[in-house]
Each structure stands twice: as structure tokens, then as C-alpha cells.
Amino acid sequence: MRPRASVLVGFAIIAVYAAAALLGPLLSPYGEAEVVGDVWEPFSAAHPLGTDNLGRDMLSRLLWGASRTIGVALAATLLAFGIGMTLGYLAAVVGGWVDMILSRGIDTLMAIPTLIFALVVLAVLPPSVVILILVIAVLDSTRVFRLARAVAMDVVVMDFVEVARLRGERLGWIVFREVLPNTLPPLIAEFGLRFCFAFLFLSSLSFLGLGIQPPAADWGGMVRDNANAISFGLPIPLIPAAAIAILTIGVNLVVDWQLERSSGARRGVRP
Amino acid sequence: MHPLLRLVAQRLVLGAGTLLVVSALIFAGTEILPGDVAQAILGQTATPEAVAAIREDLGLDRPAWVRYLDWLAGFLRGDLGTSLANRVPISEMIAGRLENTLFLAGVAAAIAVPVAITLGVIAARFRETWLDKTISIVTLSAISMPEFFIGYILIFVFAVKLFWVPSIASVFPGMDFLDRLYAVSLPVATLSLVVIAHMMRMTRAAIVNVMASPYIETAELKGLTRSRITLHHALPNALSPIINVVVINLAYLVVGVVVVEVVFVYPGMGQLMVDAVAKRDVPVVQATGIIFAATYVLLNLTADVLAILANPRIRHAR
Amino acid sequence: MTLLLEIRDLHIEALGEEGNWQEIVKGVSLELEPARVLGLIGESGAGKSTIGLAALGYARHGCRLARGSIRLQGEELFGATPEKLRHIRGVRVCYVAQSAAAAFNPAHRLEDQVIEAAVQHGIMTPDEARAEARRLYTKLRLPKPELFGRRYPHQVSGGQLQRAMTVMAMVPRPDLIVFDEPTTALDVTTQIEVLAAIKEAIADEGMAAVYITHDLALVAQMAHRIMVLRDGLTVEVGPTEQILEAPREAYTRALVNVRRVQKPEKPRSGAAPLLEVRAVDAAYGTVPVLFDVSVALEAGRTVAVVGESGSGKSTLARVITGLLPPRSGEVRLDGRPLPSSLGDRSKDQLRRIQLVYQMPDVALNPRQKVEEIVGRVLSFYFGIEGAERRREVARLLEEVELPAVFVDRYPGELSGGQKQRICIARALAARPEVIICDEVTSALDVQVADAVLRLLLRLQEETGIAYLFITHDLATVKAIADDIVVMLEGRVVEQGPKSEILTPPHHPYTDLLLSSVPEMEVGWLDRVLRERAERKARGETVMEAADR
Secondary structure (H helix, E strand, C coil), X not given: CCCCHHHHHHHHHHHHHHHHHHHHHHHCCCCCCCECCCCCCCCCCCCCCCECCCCEEHHHHHHHHXXXXXXXXXHHHHHHHHHHHHHHHHHHHHCHHHHHHHHHXXXXXXXXXXXXXXXXXHCCCCCCHHHHHHHHHHXXXXXXXXXXXXXXXXXXXXXXXXXXXXXXXXXXXXXXXXXXXXXXXXXXXXXHHHHHHHHHHHHHHHHCCCCCCCCCCCHHHHHHHCHHHHHHCCCCCHHHHHHHHHHHXXXXXXXXXXXXXXXXXXXXXXC | CCHHHHHHHHHHHHHHHHHHHHHHHHHHHHHCCCCCHHHHHHCCCCCHHHHHHHHHXXXXXCCHHHHHHHHHHHHHHCCCCECCCCCCEHHHHHHHHHHHHHHHHHHHXXXXXXXXXXXXXXXXXXXXXXXXXXXXXXXXXXXXXXXXXXXXXXXXXXXXXXXXXXXXXXXXXCCCHHHHHHXXXXXXXHHHHHHHHHHHHHHHHHHHHHHCCHHHHXXXXXXXXXXXXXXXXXXXXXXXXXXXXXXXXHHHHHHHHHHHHHHCXXXXXXXXXXXHHHHCCHHHHHHHHHHHHHHXXXXXHHHHHHHHHHCHHHHCCC | CCCCEEEEEEEEEEECCCCCEEEEEEEEEEEECCCCEEEEECCCCCCHHHHHHHCCXXXXXXXXXXXXXXXXXXXXXXXXXXXXXXXXXXXXXXXXCCCHXXXXXXXXXXXXXXXXXHHHCCCCCXXXXXXXXXXXXXXXXXXXXXXXXXXXXXXXXXXXXHHXXXXXXXXXXXXXXXXXXXXXCCCHHHHHHHHHHHHHHHHHHCCEEEEEECCHHHHHHHCCEEXXXXXXXXXXXXXXXXXXXXXXXXXXXXHHCCCCCCCCCCCCXXXXXXXXXXXXXXXXXXXXXXXXXXXXXXXXXXXXXXXXXCCCHHHHHHHHHCCCCCCEEEEEECCEECCCCHHHCCHHHHHHEEEEXXXXXXXXXCCCCHHHHHHHHHHHHHCCCHHHHHHHHHHHHHHCCCCHHHHHCCHHHCCHHHHHHHHHHHHHHCCCCEEEEECCCCCCXXXXXXXXXXXXHHHHHHHCCXXXXXXXXXXXXXXXXXXXEEEECCEEEEEEEHHHHHCCCCCHHHHHHHHHCCCXXXXXXXXXXXXXXXXXXXXXXXXXXXXX
């Protein structure tokens, strides 16, 4: 299937953000927490996006924030996949009581709304970057577990897996050579969705003042810092908020296409 | 026993069990995780004597499970404990706020559910036309935006530029219904937008899924009208997935409310919980956390039970 | 006489993977007179269902009627408005689908669905339609006609649902009914009863029918004329007798002459059995599935285990391979008991018994090349690696009559028959003494299946492998077995050498099974039914599917 225009837009957005995340600190004209002007200065040649509530350069903070926000969300997503996929495959391939204990445990964890769970935990633990990554990863991994287990279950019941069992193959071979290669396509799309979740979740926590702590630049936190500007008719908090929304839209456009493509290819055409 | 009743009873027992485990988890989350609550309250510079005093004050010297049972028993009696920050009974702090949150979520649900289902059915009916594609892109964008982004855009346009509605949703006891509705119009709009987008996409998927069934082809080959096929053959089978979608999103609404309350400085449970977390007021966090979690569990339970009731294969067992 | 249905040069296209339209029906013409039955026969991909649906002016999602003409009593359906087609479907032409279980709406009572078309199109009042439905329930020998319609689809059996679907098509009294493989999903003993009921009803009601199937013997019982299709093209059309007795085309001759594989029965050597199942009871959880099953297999021989769905024949394979440890009894290999569970068996014990599955599609890992699929067995059991392994895989491919270039292919690039050959090559790679063949030919088209059977027989002659052949298909049993084991509901009802089992007197169930297999002969169905009725009249025990 030929990608639609919207998918190309999605890829372009992701590319721009990836560049910003990698090169942001190098490109930024000022330091992350450097006070360079007055409060909420308008757009100018010196400050293309104006200044923030403490007189820091908005563009610089946006660029610094890119690597921080995207980096933390990406790390959390990767960790979530590590945990979720390992446990999900284990549950599907081993089955029996291992599956039951894991599934019941994850179900219970999922019975608590993610944000509420995170708030409870963050009431006790310090909101350091490591803790944030761990909390988001653990909460996100429950969804990965569900999907990984479900797709692995579909594959595990196939005869070629039984053939491997009957041959006497060990667990490692069955998981990595028989099951894993056949479950990757749906998990790739899921990676995009889980990244969006982690990214929005982190931004929400920061917006609530419980995520990445100032003075470090973070897009959710920047919305919070500049929220008051709205009442003066200044759209300043909309800038970091839009930065968040645009990346999520970009990723979702690609994921949507990927999901449609994989389901369409599986359905095929009935003769 | 009729298999239907047995299934429902099973779910209810399972739900009660889940609630119990969830309460234990929330308790454990605040009490047993590394980091001493007493230390956390007083900060790193506190003297050991002060820490010991507050530990005793909170009963932290007793074993965790005793405190859990105590806490649970109190909870069941309606005694939610006392706030550490201002020594006020938590039930007093929560009383008006719970009502406010339920009002906000309730109004948003009353708008979002019918709109989302109607849009979902329309999108499924006109599948793969420009209308469907437009709805798809718009809803995809809406679910991609953080709630606070939508909230501030609405404030910027409708409160700051157009002066149509207030930007801060202040409500107080004794306020009459219409005034209250006017006050919460922006938070309601924000919540509804996000929930409608989610719910509509899921409704469409549920219907499209049913429309691919062989019995729909049978109906087409009987020469039935499109509306009869949709209403008589597809809808009864799409009912349980749609119920599921609605309840999942209502639960989401209760949680999404946290961020929206902060954006609009609305005096609800979410705002209270976020403040308590920032102040490390653990008893308040526990109490609000368990109320949110219990609502979520109960809504999921309702979805389960309704989905069972809507399933003809279970209703008319062999 | 005016034609009821006249299709001229019909082309139908389907949307391919890359979004391009591909022709799947390439210019087919057919004619049907009132009250006659036309059989459409062909293998998978022949386009027969697609043509059947075109008789209702219908094309499935992802397909379109490209050009040609479809005339119903002279009225053009090709390019007709949806509204006009709507008034033809369910009124003048009705459709009976292959899987009634999926084609009935689970949310409504059978009766409401059965009378829906007639009522919605205003042909009958609900009461008239209900009365007509009850008359037809009786005619199709459905139990308790008064109450039958009150039930929901999931509350009745597959055979009954298929008959209910036929009633649904007949209630509006259409001129034409399209039957799309209506008995394919049924067991053979149920199939004969549904066939008889459908045949009688069509004749009595004076309706015309298009009867679609892949089984020539079946269609020969139902149709006045037969059209043979292949890859979307007509091969041959003619009266049923002519197609069966004097086929003009080579392809038709091949269809008529399949199942001529015949293996002479090998005399028993009297040696100790290689594989022995002794007094096995087995259960899935708390549901007992096998009761006191004993089967013995001598080296170099073939035992066919035959039975219908639910007979426990596949469970027997799971017990032998160790996938399902039995509750009691044991499995012996070469006189020594095998550990009951897979995990306790040694590598060599596992190697000696290999399994070939029904569905080659899911028995091969789609992400591995043939070299890996077959080669892994060589590495695993014999430590053969690298260039030697590759040579050995190529040799095994040659064994199963596949070109050596297939070494680098993925399963997705192969046809069904080729995939099944790869599965056989994989089993051979382990140099086994026993191969369990679980319905290995049922997913394949008849000719391909025949070739696979021939291959298996040749391999047995060359290597002396013993086969345990699990199947529901008596034609296969006749072709390849030395010994036969007949199973019914988890028990062995009869076993012995082929010659003994296949000659009367039979156990009543064996008799039912044998007499239910369609034979390539006009009038077979009528003859069997007549014989059964006569024997019943004489007071002999005659088992029916419903007795099971």
C-alpha cells in the first residue's frame, strides 16, 4: 500500500523532533536556565519565541526540553517494552501457573488508573529522573505485557511451535526463534502508541509539578510555569503545549497507517 | 443456577477482591516503599527526635499490616483519617470536592456519550468516504493532544479573547444549577473533546468489526435495507463492545478530570490530590487515591456485567 | 423454454495486495432452466463461490463485477441499481452459505431470521411465513418443528443449522437458490442426511438451484448438469452422466479418476509391534476423551485411525507424542514404555516418532527459510551444520520431489501441496521409525492430496517407515491402510486388517461410516437411502447419525 500524504507528514514531524532532541542543546542560542531578558518579552530577532516567566529564552528552553522530555519518554518506553515483552512471552510460552500469577498481578495493577497510581507513588518517592522513568515504565509495561502475551498466545498455539516442542527444543529457542519473529509487526505499532502514552504522561506529571523538576527545561513544566500569561492575553504556554501535541499527532499518524496496513495485509482478499 | 447469574456473581466477587487488593496496593505504595514517610514529611534536615516523634504520632511504629487493617476498618466506617498538613478530618475536606468532581465528570459524560456514539455510527456507516477520513484525522489529533493544551486553547480563545466564559471555574456551595453549568463550561468542553475522540474511534471500530461478520452478508443477501441491517443485525451484536467502550471512557473521564481541574483551578478531588502529593500529605493521598481507584474498579465491573447481559449467547444458554 | 438464469462472458475482479484489480473470474458463461440443478465444481481458487454470488448480483467486499451480463428471467442484474437488486435478493434468488454457524445472527431466534426475508419483502404475513417455515422444518426432518424456531443459533447442532439455512432460503419461495458448499463443514454421516433432505426439498418445491462444491461425487448426486471450473475459467459443461462417464477434458478426467491410489495390504509379519498403545484413558481437564484405547503398529506398516469429529482420534496422536499424558495405560516403543510426558522423553525417543499436521500453513514457521526449517532437525539431532547441512536439506527435498532451489524459499512462496512436502521432508530429516500423519491431506485439493499419498507410499517402500494415519476420510483409508482402527466417541469400535474391516458384516457404525462416503456414481445417494430403508424394514439394526 502506498503511504498517504498524512503518513509522510507524520514521518517529517518525527524527523524534525528527532533532530531537535539530538542536536537541541548544541543549537540553542542560550543556556538552559540562563536569564537573558525581561519577563514574557514578545517575539524578536534576539528571542524568536520571546522569553518566559523568568526572562529565559523560550526557543533555547524548548530545544533543551526536546532532548530531556523525549529522552525520558523514550527511555521509559524502551524499559516498558523490556519488562512487558519478557514477562508477556514468558506467560504465553510457559503457560500454567506462571501465566496465571503474572496475568492476575498485571490485571490488578491495571485496575488502578495510571495517573492515580503514579501520584500515590510520587507522594513518597522523590521525583528524580530515574524514579520518573521507572514509574512510567512499570505502568506502561502492563499494556505491553497484555499485547505481547496476546500475540504470543496466537503464535504459541500454532503447529510449528508444537513441532519445536516435540523436537525437544529448549525455551530459549522457542521464544527467540519461533515466537518472537512472528510477533514483531504488531509490537512495532504498539511501540509508537506506548511512546505517545509515556510522552503525554510525563508531560502531564510535569504540568502538575510532579514530573521533571525546575530549573531543568521540560515542555509540560514550561506550560505550568507560563500558565499565568494566558490571563494577560499572551499565548505563551500554548507554545510548549503545541510542541507536545504535534509530536504525538505525528507519531499517531504513522502508527495508524502501520496498524491499518498490517491488519489489511493479514485479511487479504477472499477469492 | 442460571449461567448468567453465576457469571455475574463471579464478576461481583472478583470485583470485591480486586477492590481489596487495590486498597492494599495503595496503602503499600505510600507506606512500605523505600523512603520513610516521617522523614519525607520533615525533610532531610530533620532531627532524629522530631522524626521519632512524628513516627509515633502516626502510629508508624506498629507493623504495617496492623496499620493497614486499622486504616481499612476506619475507611469502611467513613473515617478517612486526618490530614497531616492542616489536621482537618479528611472526610470534611473531601465532602464538597467529591460532589464538584462528580458534577464536572457527569456533565461531560452526558454530552460526550451520545455525541461520540452518534459520530461513531456515522463514521462506520460512511466508512472509507471523505467524511470518515476527516473524522478520523480530527479525532486522531484530539487524542494526541494533552488535556492542558486543549484547555489553554479554549481559555485563550473563549475567555481571554472573546470574553464569552470565565477562564477560572469557580463554584461554591449553594450555587444554582445554571450558574454552575456556566462556570464549568470550559472544563466540560475540554474533557468532552478528549473523551469524544477516544470513544468515537472505539465505537467505529466495534461496528466495523461486526459489519465484517458473515451474518451481515447473509442479511445483505436477503435484500434487506441498509438501515435494517445496521439497526437489526449489526447493532445488537455491537452492543456489548460499545458498552465496554463507554464505560472505559467514563473511567478515563474520572481520571482525566485531575489535569483539567488543575488547569481551571476547579475545587475538586483531583486538585486536592495533586496538592496533597506536592505537600506529601500521605493520608489525603491515600484517601483520594482509593476513591479514584474504587470508582474506576466499579465502572469496569459495571462494564463487565453489562457486557455479559448484552451477550445473546450467554443470555440464552443451551 | 425461457432461461431462468443466463450469465454471459462474466468477468469478476478482486483487489490485490498492491491495490490493483486482478481478474479472478475470466469470462464465464452459463445457463440454467427453471427447476433444474446446475453443479459448479472446482478446486480452491476456481471462482465458483464468486460466480454463485454473482447470480444475486453480489460481489464481496474487495471484489467487483467487471463486465459481462447476468440475466435473471431476461432481466439484467449487471449494473442494476442497489434498490433493484435488493428486491431480487431474498425474493427471487436466495443463498445458502457454507458455514451456517457463522451465517446466522447470534442475537436473534432462528425463526425470526428464517421468515425475515419473506416478511420484510411483503411476500407473506408473519403468520403465513411461520406456518410455511414449520412445513419446511418437517420436510427437512428437523426435530420438533413447532418449537425448533424458538431456539437461538448456538443452541442447535451444525447439521440442523445447515438445514435451517435451507429452510430460510426456501420460505420466500424463490425461483433460484444458490447452495455454496452447504455440507463441507459437516461430518460424513451427517452430510448424507442433509444432502438427502436438500435434494428432496428442491425437487418437491420445484425450485432451480446452483450447487457449488469441490467434491465431484457429491455434486453428481445433486445436479442435472455440471460445470467444471478452474482458475476462473470454464473447463467443461455437460449433463452429469456425461461428465462422470465420458469426460472430454483431461482436467475433468483427472477429477473423476482421483483416488485410484491403491496399496495392496501387507500381510502381518507376526513380529512384536514397534509402537503400541495399551489401554489408554485420557482427558482434557475433567472431560474424559479416550476410553481404554489400544492400538498396535508393526514396523513398515500403516495403521489408519478413522473417525468423525469428536471421536478422539487426534487426542490419540497427542497421547502418543507425549503432549497429553494419559490418565492410565501406556505407550510403548520397541517394547519399552515411553515416559508419558514430553519433557521426560529422551532426545532419541523424540526423534523416532515424528508428526505431520493437517494444515501445512501453520505447521511451518513463516519467518524461516526451508533450509532452516528442515536443517534445524539435522543440527538438533545429528549435529550436522554448514555446507553439509545444506546438501542434506537439498537431498531431502529431492526425496519429496521438490527442486533443490527451494532451499532458500520462505513457506509463503510455496503452494499448499509444496508446503506439505516440506513438512514431510522435515519429518524424514529426523530419520524416524514412525510418522504420525494427522489428516495430512484434508486441507489439500484432491489431486494434490493424491500426489502426497503416492509420495508417502513410495517413501514407505524405500525406507520401511511405519505410518499411523489419522483421518476422517474413508477414501484415504482404503487407499493406504494395512490395518484399520474405527473410533467413535473416544472408544475403538472395531479394528483389524483392511480386508477384514472393509468386508461385511460390519459393526453398525462402520457400516454407517462406509455407506455414507459419496461415490463417484450417478444415483448413489438414492441407492444408499433405498438400501437403508429396505434393511430397516427387514428389521436390521441401521445406525443413523442422530443415534451417535
